[in-house]
Structures are given as C-alpha cells and as structure tokens.
Amino acid sequence: MEGERTIWWQDGLFMIDQTLLPARLEALRVKSIPQLVEAIRSLRVRGAPALGAAGGYGVALAAHRSPYGDVSGLLSEMEEAAERLRLARPTAINLSWGVDRVLAAARQGEDADEVRALALQEAEALASEDLAINRAIGKSGARLLEDGDGVLTHCNAGRLACVGWGTALGVIRQAVQDGKQIHVYACETRPLHQGSRLTCWELGADHIPVTLICDGVSGTLMRQGRIQKAIVGADRITRDAVFNKVGTYNHAVLAHAHGVPFYVAAPLSTFDPIREECDVQIEERDGDELRRMGHTQLAPCDVDVYNPAFDATPLEKVTALITEKGVFKPPLMPPL
Ligand code: MRU
Secondary structure (H helix, E strand, O other), X not given: OOOOOOEEEOOOXXXXXXXXXXXXXXXXXXXXXXXXXXXXXXXXXXXXXXXXXXXHHHHHHHHHHOOOOOHHHHHXXXXXXXXXXXXXXXXXXXXXXXXXXXXXXXXXXOOHHHHHHHHXXXXXXXXXXXXXXXXXHHHHHHOOOOOOOEEEEOOXXXXXXXXXXXXXXXXXHHHHHOOOOOEEEEEOOOOOOHHHHHHHHHHHHOOOOEEEEOHHHHHHHHHOOOOOEEEEOOOEEOOOEEEEEOOHHHHHHHHHHHOOOEEEEOOHHXXXXXXXXXXXXXXXXXXXXXXXXXXXXXXXXXXXXXXXXXXXXXXXXXOEEEEOOEEEOOOOOOOO
C-alpha cells in the first residue's frame, strides 16, 4: 500500500478494495471508467472524501486512457466519463465536486498532453489536500472530547472513507494522540457493516479501544451513561440537514433526548449551501442487501424491501459541525 493513502496514483489508479476488509487488505488497480463506476457502486471505494478523490482521479484516468490527440476530442471523452462518474452514487456531494474540480483544471490545457498533465496534477493536489484537511478537522475537534469519554460513531468516517486519517475518526485519533483515553462504541451499520468491518478494523490497527454494538444499542448505552459524545461524518450538508449513513438520524434523536452532544465532522467540500433537504436524492440500494448475506438467505426471497443508503438529520439536532476552518454551532455555518 502507498503509505497511509487509501487511494493513489502510481503509473495508474490504485485503491484499497474495502469490500474485502477486514479479512484481506488488498489493493485494486482500476484500469477503466466502467471498472471505476463499478468500484464506486459496489463500495470498493466509499466514504464522501474518498469518493471525491476517486472522482478526481477518474477524470485523470479517462484523460490518460483516451487515444485522442486533439483537445476537443479528448475533453469530450473526459466529459462523458465525468457524467458517468457523477451518476455512480448521487448522495455524497464530494463525488461530483472532485469530478468537476479536476475537469475545470484540465480545461485550461492548450494541447492534449497539457490537458492530461493538468488533470493528473489536480487530482493529486485534491488527494494531498484531503489528508491535510482531515488533520485540521482532527485538530479543530479533538478539544471537544474529554479524557475518559465514551464516544459513539456510526458507519466509517475514518481513513478508509478518506484519502487518509479520517474525519470523525480523525477527531478521535487526534484526541488519543493528545493523551486522552477514549473508548469508541462502533455501530455495526447495517446492512453493509461499514462499522463492524471497517471502523473496528481501523481502530484496532491503531490500538484505540473499540466496542462493536448493534445499531439499536446506542440509546441503551446513552441511558446507562456510557456514551458522553457522538461523532459521525457526512455525505452532504445542506442549509438545513446533514446527510449521512442511514441510522444517523436515530442516533441524533437519541443523543438529543439524553443530552449527549452530537457532532458532525466534515470538510468544507461536503457542504452544499445552495440546497435544502428536499432537493437531495437519497440513494436507494438493492433489496438483496437485506434479504441475503453472501449465500445465506436472511429473509423471504420475494419480501418487499426499503433500503435507503442515507438519511437526513435536521441541523437542530446537531450540536456542532467540525470542519478544517473550526467548529460551528448551527445555525452558524462555516464561510464557504
Ligand atoms: O455508503 P457509504 O459507506 O459510502 O457511506 C459513507 C458514510 O455515510 C460516511 O459516514 C460518510 O461518507 C462520511 S465519510 C468521512
């Protein structure tokens, strides 16, 4: 693996295949746009900031694979790839943000070689910035955690969800680095288990104490006084709501009811200030994610299933937004 990065370019595009974890840590080489779209849809690469990097590198990949020698042919092929990437998953704004940023940089090129070089340069810059931004988010948020805190998290907002370090888990990592004892309660995050497979694996690798819980246990733990803070990442933050992995809203309501601070850690690239909750499409995924687990049947084959990948938490339920520009208590938002 390339250092601490979960997605990187080394004469081509590589990423950790997150669907294999925690059993196997393996890199996947992505050679085409259809393969990248499949990797995004099947969550081989996932998590909003990592999707931003995947989108950016995807545009660079399209440029590098294209046979066109003229700028207009090359750019139109890149634009077609960009549209396929944007549509791969609709909820996390970082994906289209990464695609658009790299496309805009590439358009400045005066010949095909320059277009290709600028696309890769911008994708690399975006990936490096993601690491620095997550470090800054960690520093902004670590002071909110106290020595001895039990901290609830949902899904995986760690280094796997980013180019490195993590947003919500980056805050926890920083607090631990600052010498605080933190005990993480990781929700398993049904149906795809990003909490049990990824968050527990990541924290275990860093020797940060973690207890895996069923998603429905968070309220009980709050009632028992074992959770002092809750912290999650975000896929999109509109003027009125935080979109994150389905189940986040339940934890936020429970945190509110129990007086537990509920924090959302995210980079500015996740904010979407021109939209409201009603404007955002929540991805609905295949019912078989609930009906089956591998080859095991978990429900009648023909049962009706509702399987949204994300939910929206109104900002009133969020104690503070932790960003690279500091901590903001809604309705206060970071300057964008
Ligand atoms: O479906 P996923 O695994 O891509 O969902 C990811 C999440 O909901 C994360 O919490 C979010 O992207 C923030 S990652 C820093």
